[in-house]
Amino acid sequence: xxxxxxxxxxxxxxxxxxxxxxxxxxxxxxxxxxxxxxxxxxxxxxxxxxxxxxxxxxxxxxxxxxxxxxxxxxxxxxxxxxxxxxxxxx
Amino acid sequence: xxxxxxxxxxxxxxxxxxxxxxxxxxxxxxxxxxxxxxxxxxxxxxxxxxxxxxxxxxxxxxxxxxxxxxxxxxxxxxxxxxxxxxxxxxxxxxxxxxxxxxxxxxxxxxxxxxxxxxxxxxxxxxxxxxxxxxxxxxxxxxxxxxxxxxxxxxxxxxxxxxxxxxxxxxxxxxxxxxxxxxxxxxxxxxxxxxxxxxxxxxxxxxxxxxxxxxxxxxxxxxxxxxxxxxxxxxxxxxxxxxxxxxxxxxxxxxxxxxxxxxxxxxxxxxxxxxxxxxxxxxxxxxxxxxxxxxxxxxxxxxxxxxxxxxxxxxxxxxxxxxxxxxxxxxxxxxxxxxxxxxxxxxxxxxxxxxxxxxxxxxxxxxxxxxxxxxxxxxxxxxxxxxxxxxxxxx
Amino acid sequence: xxxxxxxxxxxxxxxxxxxxxxxxxxxxxxxxxxxxxxxxxxxxxxxxxxxxxxxxxxxxxxxxxxxxxxxxxxxxxxxxxxxxx
Numbered sequence: 001x002x003x004x005x006x007x008x009x010x011x012x013x014x015x016x017x018x019x020x021x022x023x024x025x026x027x028x029x030x031x032x033x034x035x036x037x038x039x040x041x042x043x044x045x046x047x048x049x050x051x052x053x054x055x056x057x058x059x060x061x062x063x064x065x066x067x068x069x070x071x072x073x074x075x076x077x078x079x080x081x082x083x084x085x086x087x088x089x090x
Numbered sequence: 091x092x093x094x095x096x097x098x099x100x101x102x103x104x105x106x107x108x109x110x111x112x113x114x115x116x117x118x119x120x121x122x123x124x125x126x127x128x129x130x131x132x133x134x135x136x137x138x139x140x141x142x143x144x145x146x147x148x149x150x151x152x153x154x155x156x157x158x159x160x161x162x163x164x165x166x167x168x169x170x171x172x173x174x175x176x177x178x179x180x181x182x183x184x185x186x187x188x189x190x191x192x193x194x195x196x197x198x199x200x201x202x203x204x205x206x207x208x209x210x211x212x213x214x215x216x217x218x219x220x221x222x223x224x225x226x227x228x229x230x231x232x233x234x235x236x237x238x239x240x241x242x243x244x245x246x247x248x249x250x251x252x253x254x255x256x257x258x259x260x261x262x263x264x265x266x267x268x269x270x271x272x273x274x275x276x277x278x279x280x281x282x283x284x285x286x287x288x289x290x291x292x293x294x295x296x297x298x299x300x301x302x303x304x305x306x307x308x309x310x311x312x313x314x315x316x317x318x319x320x321x322x323x324x325x326x327x328x329x330x331x332x333x334x335x336x337x338x339x340x341x342x343x344x345x346x347x348x349x350x351x352x353x354x355x356x357x358x359x360x361x362x363x364x365x366x367x368x369x370x371x372x373x374x375x376x377x378x379x380x381x382x383x384x385x386x387x388x389x390x391x392x393x394x395x396x397x398x399x400x401x402x403x404x405x406x407x408x409x410x411x412x413x414x415x416x417x418x419x420x421x422x423x424x425x426x427x428x429x430x431x432x433x434x435x436x437x438x439x440x441x442x443x444x445x446x447x448x449x450x451x452x453x454x455x456x457x458x459x460x461x462x463x464x465x466x467x468x469x470x471x472x473x474x475x476x477x478x479x480x481x482x483x484x
Numbered sequence: 485x486x487x488x489x490x491x492x493x494x495x496x497x498x499x500x501x502x503x504x505x506x507x508x509x510x511x512x513x514x515x516x517x518x519x520x521x522x523x524x525x526x527x528x529x530x531x532x533x534x535x536x537x538x539x540x541x542x543x544x545x546x547x548x549x550x551x552x553x554x555x556x557x558x559x560x561x562x563x564x565x566x567x568x569x
Binding site: 030032033034035036038039040042047050064067070071072073074075 | 142145146147148175176179182183186187189190191192420422426428429430431432434436437
């Protein structure tokens with residue numbers, strides 16, 4: 001159960017406990033429908049018609065997601081930190 | 091019910107025709123039982139939906155290690171192609187960056203200059219000449235050599251050895267010798283990069299991935315390097331003559347490309363769809379569990395062969411599939427496969443094919459066959475289809 | 485090409501394959517028993533000779549007698565070079 005907590009360093013409220021989350025997106029214009037992503041990370045990507053789409057936009061960190069982004073021939077997959085928007089290092 | 095088991099491959103390919111048996115089984119037996127010269131029987135899958143399902147579904151494995159259906163007695167070690175995720179992913183991720191659309195685009199200018207130079211040499215040589223020998227082979231091979239860091243000057247030597255991956259007629263001894271030679275040749279290049287580390291070429295980058303980051307074992311490094319070299323040879327160099335043959339024998343197609351140069355990328359996709367470069371379905375997948383394909387069930391442990399060339403002519407997906415329509419949209423062909431083993435060199439091949447067509451159309455507008463269609467020799471008993479030689483004039 | 489030159493090239497290739505200098509090679513030095521070259525090393529040796537002499541060797545046409553000794557190998561290379569010259 002999450003409840004507002006007190007940050008011991010500042011004494012201020014930290015709100016919810018921060019759990020790392022990633023935001024996935026596929027550039028549909030760049031996607032070539034190769035299916036590499038859906039093959040490597042079938043729980044994260046699915047091909048609809050000819051284009052890949054994330055099954056869930058916000059996910060827990062998963063190596064398979066990074067691998068999919070690395071092997072995409074069109075470099076169409078973006079993985080960023082869900083709260084800060086910073087790109088996740090591959 | 092007793093199923094007929096069909097002998098497979100169906101027959102020796104004829105020019106660019108797809109054997110009519112494929113249309114037959116695609117319509118009447120979407121899961122057809124076949125037996126190849128060696129190995130166990132398998133399902134042959136030809137409908138687009140089923141082919142894509144098999145290739146894209148993680149429940150099908152390439153690493154089963156069974157008596158794979160095949161045309162040669164010895165088992166084929168496909169290297170990267172015979173691996174499954176996550177082991178496959180680890181190695182593929184190492185090379186994927188070198189072959190992305192963006193990275194390949196950086197090579198385009200250089201590739202265009204190479205194509206120009208080869209055409210200049212052809213012109214200086216004078217017609218008639220063999221387009222296969224003078225362009226179709228040196229062009230992609232030079233690109234791959236430069237990418238890898240292999241001396242282009244050696245290409246005639248290792249070209250012969252690289253043929254081992256597509257030949258079905260080499261004796262086992264000769265095939266073994268060629269494989270060994272390729273290995274020894276690559277070993278020398280790898281050792282060179284150990285002495286003088288570099289990341290200026292792909293081979294150097296792979297050696298560093300091995301030595302500095304331990305992301306690759308030594309056998310994996312050697313196998314991958316040899317594969318990249320061989321594959322760089324035998325695929326695009328066969329597809330180029332296929333494309334030129336289409337251009338030179340279909341005047342309406344050629345005229346459209348001349349009139350509408352913006353159609354070129356789409357025309358390349360359409361010719362990729364139309365051209366049956368694989369002589370037959372090979373590299374079976376194995377179902378790791380029971381799987382329900384759109385056309386029927388496959389039981390755990392069964393082998394499945396997919397023929398992408400047949401899928402590319404499926405009327406359920408492609409209207410008038412045997413007609414070459416350079417403006418066809420969408421064109422979700424499976425010429426480069428699908429799924430985790432989707433052709434690594436796809437973006438590179440595309441760029442080379444577009445460059446080749448643009449260059450030939452621009453510099454040799456009068457290009458035509460120097461022989462009749464019937465006189466063109468086609469590859470026989472190889473895993474790849476295409477003209478053995480293409481005598482042209484202008 | 486002089487026989488002595490051919491022998492010198494063979495010695496150079498042997499050194500390249502074994503990655504060390506070979507001292508005291510004679511025509512009678514046996515490739516397998518004395519130099520301990522296995523089949524992979526023999527192929528490597530042939531490839532090195534091909535590079536050095538700009539010829540193509542059909543490995544399948546070689547017999548055990550041809551690479552019995554440095555001398556027999558030199559005989560084979562001499563014949564090959566005269567035929568392809």
